[in-house]
Amino acid sequence: MRHLLSVDDLTRADVDGLMELTDSFLEVSRREIAKVPALRGKTVVSLFYEDSTRTRISFETAAKRLSADTMTFGVKGSSHAKGESLRDTVQTIEAMGIDALVVRHQAAGAPHRVADWVDAAVCNAGDGRHEHPTQALLDMYTLRQHLGSLEGARVAIVGDVLNSRVARSDVKALDLLGAAVTLVAPPTLLPSSLAGWPVVVHHDLDDVLPELDVVILLRIQRERQDEGLFPSLREYALRYGLTAERAERLPEHALVMHPGPMNRGVEIDPDVADGPRSTITEQVANGVAVRMAVLFSLLGSGAPVAA
Numbered sequence: 001m002r003h004l005l006s007v008d009d010l011t012r013a014d015v016d017g018l019m020e021l022t023d024s025f026l027e028v029s030r031r032e033i034a035k036v037p038a039l040r041g042k043t044v045v046s047l048f049y050e051d052s053t054r055t056r057i058s059f060e061t062a063a064k065r066l067s068a069d070t071m072t073f074g075v076k077g078s079s080h081a082k083g084e085s086l087r088d089t090v091q092t093i094e095a096m097g098i099d100a101l102v103v104r105h106q107a108a109g110a111p112h113r114v115a116d117w118v119d120a121a122v123c124n125a126g127d128g129r130h131e132h133p134t135q136a137l138l139d140m141y142t143l144r145q146h147l148g149s150l151e152g153a154r155v156a157i158v159g160d161v162l163n164s165r166v167a168r169s170d171v172k173a174l175d176l177l178g179a180a181v182t183l184v185a186p187p188t189l190l191p192s193s194l195a196g197w198p199v200v201v202h203h204d205l206d207d208v209l210p211e212l213d214v215v216i217l218l219r220i221q222r223e224r225q226d227e228g229l230f231p232s233l234r235e236y237a238l239r240y241g242l243t244a245e246r247a248e249r250l251p252e253h254a255l256v257m258h259p260g261p262m263n264r265g266v267e268i269d270p271d272v273a274d275g276p277r278s279t280i281t282e283q284v285a286n287g288v289a290v291r292m293a294v295l296f297s298l299l300g301s302g303a304p305v306a307a
């Protein structure tokens with residue numbers, strides 16, 4: 001694997017390989033000294049043009065646990081404010097001698113452009129409304145821990161699909177692993193065309209809940225909404241928010257996921273977010289091990305976890 005830009009870059013065998021690596025890195029993460037020398041001497045730079053809490057810290061933790069050197073480029077405090085282009089920025093950073101760039105950008109396709117401009121490996125950490133492949137991998141890993149296989153699993157992705165790169169990457173990954181995906185959203189929060197999406201669409205959450213193994217809730221992305229796509233957050237929460245009462249319609253075994261950050265009380269009620277079905281903190285914990293697996297696949301050689 002040279003870059004990880006999209007779930008489209010991955011075959012099922014690639015995903016299986018990454019999940020196996022994740023198992024061993026999860027074991028490393030639980031050690032008293034959670035560090036292996038696998039990427040000693042490598043430098044990983046995070047280049048974040050958009051806000052992030054968990055993805056950025058997760059990648060940095062992952063790189064450090066592999067003994068890579070890490071640097072962070074935040075837009076605030078950089079020459080971006082002086083008008084430096086993305087191309088000049090990445091070529092400047094690369095000239096310092098780096099091995100991988102982890103890129104988050106508000107423009108769809110930005111990490112792909114970066115990959116054309118540099119020799120370093122590029123990992124997409126979220127590009128606009130397009131993709132977020134490591135989120136999909138950590139979601140798949142978390143689901144496999146609970147369900148074993150995803151073959152035939154019934155998964156609903158609920159909410160702001162229109163603005164969500166997590167939805168796009170999750171749909172592709174779920175399809176690759178054999179799950180059946182239903183999108184549940186008001187028509188205004190769905191892309192105008194779903195041609196080529198391996199999904200069915202429903203507009204009524206209450207109807208689909210009893211048939212599900214997994215519900216993935218999406219954040220209502222207020223920062224990406226230029227026009228009012230639904231009457232109000234209250235109205236949205238009334239029809240699509242996963243309240244404790246609604247969650248009771250789910251089968252006993254069904255899981256509730258959310259990529260974070262959550263709007264508590266909008267797409268998910270606090271009782272559900274913190275309840276027994278929720279995998280939200282597991283997703284975050286698994287994210288570090290999954291990103292270790294991705295960085296190791298991009299940069300590593302030899303045995304991943306030799307002490």
Ligand code: NCD
Nearest residue numbers: 055126132166219259260261
């Ligand atoms: C998501 C993102 O930024 O794409 N968060 C994340 O990385 N866990 C989802 C979101 O912003 O809603």
